Amino acid sequence: MPKEDNELQNAIEDDQNQLSNYEKDHTVDKANTIDDCPLYETSTSQQSTSVDVDDGKHLLYLNIATYLPLKTSDRLLDDILCDTAFLNSTDPRVIEMGLKTSGILKKSMLSYSNFRSGIRPNALGSLTDQVVLQTKTEYDSISCPQYNKIQVLQAVILNPSLTEQQIAGFDDIVKIPIYHLKVTVKIRQELERLKKHVGVTQFHALDRLHEHDLVDLPTFDSSDPNLKDYGIYVSDDTNKLILVEIFNPEFNSPEERDSFTTAAIQKRYNDLCLENESLNENEIPSQPDCFYTLFKIFKGPLARRSTAEPIKTIDSGNLVLNTHLNPEWLTSKYGFQASSEIDEETNESFTEYVPPDMVDYVGDWKIRKIRESYVRKCLQLIFWGQLSASLLAPNSLLKNTKSVKGLSSIQTSFSILPWFQLLGESRARILLNFNEQAHSPLDAEPHFINLSVSHYYTDRDIIRNYEALSSLDPENIGLYFDALTYIANRKGAYQIIAYCGKQDIIGQEALENALMVFKIDPKEYNIAELNEATLLSIYKFETSNKNKATSNHLTNLKNALRLLAKYTKSNKLKFYVDHEPYRALSQAYDTLAIDESVDEDIIKTAYSIKINDSPGLKLDCDRALYTIAISKRSLDLFNFLTDECPQFLNYYGPEKLDYQEALKLLQVNENASDETILKIFKGKWFDENVYEPDQFLILKAALTKISIERNSNLITNFLLTGRVDPNSLPPENWPTGINNIGNTCYLNSLLQYYFSIAPLRSYILNYQKTINNFNDHLSNSGHVRRIGGREISKSEVERSIQFIHQLRNLFYAMVHSQQRCVTPSKELAYLAFAPSNVEVEFEVEDKKESKGTTNLKEEEPRGANVITEQNPNLIDLEVDENLNGDVEKHQNNDEKAESNDDEIVMSDDAPDLASPTRVAKISSDQLENALEMGRQQDVTECIGNVLFQIESGSEPIRYDEDNEQYDLIKQLFYGTTKQCIVPLSATDKVRTKVERFLSLLVNIGDHPKDIYDAFDSYFKDEYLTMEEYGDVKRTVAVTTFPTILQVQIQRVYYDRERFMPFKSIEPLPFKEVIYMDRYADTDNLTLLAKKEETEQLKQKLNDMKNRQRELLNRDGSGLTRKDAFLETVKLLESSIVENTVLNTEDKKNVIKTLKNKVTNIDNELMSLYNDINSLEDKISHQFDDFKEYGYSLFSVFIHRGEASYGHYWIYIKDRNQNGVWRKYNDETISEVPEEEVFNFNEGNTATPYFLVYVKQGQEADIEPLKRILE
DSSP: OOHHHHHHHHHHHHTHHHHHTSBSOOOOOOOOOOOSOTTOOOOSSOOSOOOSSOOSSSOSOTTGGGOSOEEOHHHHHHHHHHHHHHHTOOOHHHHHTTHHHHOSTTSOGGGTHHHHTTOOOOEEEEESOTTTOOOEEEEEOSSOTTTEEEEEEEEEEEOHHHHHSOOSOGGGGGGSOOEEEEEEEEEEHHHHHHHOBSSSOOEEEOSSOOHHHHTTOTTOOTTOTTEEEEEEEEETTTOOEEEEEEEOOSSOSHHHHHTTSHHHHHHHHHHHHHHOTTSOTTOOOOHHHHHHHHHHHHHHHHHOOSTTSOOOOEETTOHHHHHHSOTTHHHHTSOOEEEEEEOTTTOOEEEEEEOOOOTTTTTOHHHHHHHHHHHHHHHHHHHHHHHHHHTSOTTOGGGGSHHHHHHHHSOEEEOSHHHHHHHTOHHHHHHTTOOTTSOOGGGGSHHHHHTTOOTTOOHHHHHHHHHHHHHHOGGGHHHHHHHHHHHHHHHTOHHHHHHHHHOOOOOHHHHHHHHHHTTOOTTTSOGGGOOHHHHHHHHHHHHHOTTTOOHHHHHHHHHHHHHHHHHHTOHHHHHHHHHOOOSSHHHHHHHHTOOTTOOHHHHHHHHHHHHHHOGGGHHHHHHHHHHHHHHHTOHHHHHHHHHHOTHHHHHHSGGGSOHHHHHHHHTOOTTSOHHHHHHHHHIIIIISOOOSTTHHHHHHHHHHHHHHHHTOHHHHHHHHHSSOOGGGSOGGGSOOEEOOOSSOHHHHHHHHHHHHBHHHHHHHHTOOOOHHHHHHHHHHHOOOOEETTEEOOHHHHHHHHHHHHHHHHHHHHHHHOSSSEEOOOHHHHHHHHSOTTSOOOBOSSSOOOOOOOOOOOOOOOOOOOBOOOOOOOOOOOOOOTTOOOOOOOOOSSOOOOOOSSSSOOOSTTOOOOSOSOOOBOOOHHHHHHHHHHHHHSOHHHHHHHHHHHHHHTSOOSEEOTTOBEEOHHHHHHOEEEEEEEEETTOTTOOEEEEEEESOEEEEGGGOOSSHHHHHHHHTOOEEEEETTTEEEEEEEEEEEOOSEEEEEEEOEEEETTTTEEEEOOOOOOOOSEEEOGGGBOOOOHHHHHHHHHHHHHHHHHHHHHHHHHHHHOOOTTSOOHHHHHHHHHHHHHSGGGTTSSOOHHHHHHHHHHHHHHHHHHHHHHHHHHHHHHHHHHHHHTTTTTOOSSEEEEEEEEEEEEETTEEEEEEEEEEGGGTTEEEEEETTEEEEEOHHHHTOOOTTOOEEEEEEEEEETTOGGGBOOOOOOOO
16 A cells, blocks of 8 residues: 555544544524625625634634535535636636636535536646645644644646647647646634534635634735635634635746747757857757756745755856746746856856745745745646656657656646645545545536535435525525435435425425426516416416316426425415316216216215225315316205315305405396396306316305305305205296196196297287187188198087187296296196097186186106207287287397286186187086096197197198198197108119108117117118018108107006006116207218118127127026036036046046137127127217207106106206206296206116207297296
8 A cells, every 4th residue: 555545544543533523413503694696605794703812712703604605625626626617618608607707616506506517627736745845834823823723735727638638749738727726724723623523514605804814824815916716615613714726827928838839949049059159959958858947946945944055046147047948037027036246266247046035934924925936836847847748759868858857756646635635534535435536427416516515425414515505595495405305316315315205395496397387487487476376377277278288288287286385385276286176077986986877965975985984085085076066066065075175165265255256256246136146156157168177166155155245045045955945036036836636747747848838838828719710710711621630620629729728827827926836727637638539518608717626646647758948938918808918029138917917816716818718617527537537648648639739729820731730839849750661672662651740759668778779779770571562671760850859758568477567667868969860861971871880880789799698698507608618617627527438638628628618708708898888889979970950958757656656747947047957846846956857877766758859059949937927
């Protein structure tokens, strides 16, 4: 081991005890405010403490730990080696940051860390041989010589690439800039012994020296023109002081550099040869000769140790001097004095150059300064000389010259060890596994630089630096946290990773990345001005942008918002991002482990069970519930959500709004009625698109605030139930119910259905016909009037007119009654139920009094269906003496009906609104029989009976070719189909028949999967055998679609085993909008091709299902084919067949074959399952592009019970009231959720049996709510 290493190792071992006594804790006080520079230049405020006498035992800079920059010795060293690169940089970014003019020694790491990786640091060149030239000096402190010491190191800073690359020639040597480093360290030995902290020392920048330190640094002059840069740092534990000075190169003038070029040396020598014949013109000195000569000139006065030694002078006539340099520079540039002397032998005068006397450099700071400049010159000449000598060819005779040998014998090194030795940290560095040869690129990483750490630092030291910097510079704590996180991950330092996980800090890089995700430029936007409203607005906009809302982008947005919520300390943003609903509705249902078809009660139950079983999943369950509540727009689920997660009310509670804000959110004024506010609220709640997930919570909060301010029972009840309480509404804001007068519940449903159809209702209310009108009309028309293919008798017409008048009375009462329900007349019920062929006896009087009726229990058969809405034709009916009325149609706003009667009463004494005509005589027995007859009727019979009477009592709009009357009923309810019989043997002989249809009958017994599947069966091509044509194909298609499409669902069948009818409750899913294009008679080639393709797909699907059933069918013993194979394998493998004739090999082959068959069955079933699902999905979307004949659902007739009894009601949708669904159950009308209407659960006995759709574009014809009260 080299001697130097032995000494170093011994020093380390000697210092082990001292290191073990270092203090274990290091506390950094809160940083003082630094006003001078945002990049944390050292403050000009007083950093020192007033101490009269420096005893070496007290800190002079008590508050130094509160100042920036903070750097470690490693950081300072790297700054030293890179400083000149910044000062000489041409990078515009470096110039813009001011680093070219100021350097980096006094700068914060944050100001230059990003540029450091692009810079190759210089090398630290020093002398290891202190005998030749002393570059390391130690002085006693003037302020406290007993305990304080001053140590100085002089070295050079040299570009290492120039030492390694091939230099073109000698002339390039002088172009190499060699900067000079002087490091002065003041060590307070007593404080080092008592206060030294364990670990890496932290140094803080100082801009004003204490007076006791000023006396110890007499040569420091910040204004020295030769001083390139400097920095002063003091350790916070022992106040160890480091003064770093970087000086410009020596011999820096152009004439000095040129004097060492080959041409200049040759010229100088040649010129001297002309003056002195003793010189050999071929022995021109080399560049190393010149460097070495000048080195000896400057080294001479440095070697003089005492005044007793004579001062060695140089004869001005010395040929070596004159050939190697310009001797005049010794006096003009280098501080020598010219002295005239007399030669004692020749008595001739001569001149000598006398060097300065530097013996007293310790006591005289001016001499010390000169000495230091001579040392710098010597160092530069040594390194120049060695570089120059390296250019000599290996076999050159010049290699053996005294100059070259002298230069080569000087021991120089490029090492950073002298720096740490000077600071007294070499031992500590070795203990930290420091290896100066193992340079790590990590030390040039911005994150390592920002924390002033090196790759070999312990986790403890890295954390200490982070804590100190964060405390001193809280505004940039994010940058320091970024650095700490990066270092932890880069080094795999688990202790630091764990530490980072406990910090509630947002890294600057992470913050800026989050802002960039939000399209906020952190350089142009003041981060301190961020507010939660702005961030939330941007987040909502970005997540709602479907063009950009990719999965990755949404994840980035969510993470960014979560980070910004933490940074802004916004609980609302954190809550928003934590509870944000799922993007996929299916994920919400999966979280609660329920199916999407379940009702709200089951959803709430599933939520409660889930959080009870898994409390840790409550947040996920809250999000799932929130998601489903939004999807269903369910006020009830939102109420449940806020009950289970009250945090929602912290941010979306009514107290967050004032009354005016609530009104503004709903876009109503304070004079609006509660009913108007509810209507507008429901429009926003149910009809507006969901742009922001929390819009429902905001709307709910606004309505709650209004309810509280107004103390409104109506709004409060609505908020609690999600439905309007009719009892809280004025009668004019709710439809009128119809009392049940005995088994009339399905008639009541039918009447409500017809009432909701505005054109029909308007026609009935304006009806004023009499039998005389019809007699006159028929006598003048010349047509035989037919309805349903037959002629109408006079008695049927008279009966029908009476029925329409009774219906008009009921409709009028439903519009104008002050009561919430009305009672139909017994004549109306009788005429509705009694078949048209039953003759009715009429009274002679124009008006009669109807007898009272009694409400009976609601036991009856099945019922009818539903349609959609229309803009109301409000009727202004004025009754005069003759009970004639005038109607004003299509008024825009409020329309009032004026009547001579105070109220409409449908009791025995009620005046008949009909024009003079005979009234049916209905006895109690007749009414009872009719009601019983109605109880046994098919609902479609009642529908046919009612519509037949309306048609019979109506004048035709026109007559069809068969004299069939075309009227309003045909216009609204009837369509036509074309049936074609195509002989397979003669496809050109097509027999066509066009028929009218009132409704389409779909058969639930065919087990259709949905309404389209049921229609497919209805319109399916049939292959028959006819006597006339043989084998034929029968096709059915719609040629004319009705305005109102009625669909009857066949649910009652006859059980031939039990000899009784039964009702099927199998669900038939239907949609709110259907398209009938595929069933239309069309010549659209694309549609026809799609229909043909669909038939082929269905056939393929049928074959797959048959094969599936074949594989899954069980035999008489209850085994499937697979089960049989498996049982056979078990038998063969059992001991029972061990002694059979089957040999072992045959048995193995049979078992193998059977197992293969089992595997094949499993594979085939799996393939069939996937193929069937895929094919069914494809078939369901075959006609998605065909939407010419669209229909919207508006009425659903419901029957609950069995085939022979039960109860009926109807659901009707009111699009004019935000699409609300109402349940019409006799005299009770209530608002219901959409889920109740579309309830397709198995086992539900309340089954739809009649569906009614209205053609798209004519929804305004449906107006369920029509009330005009005085």
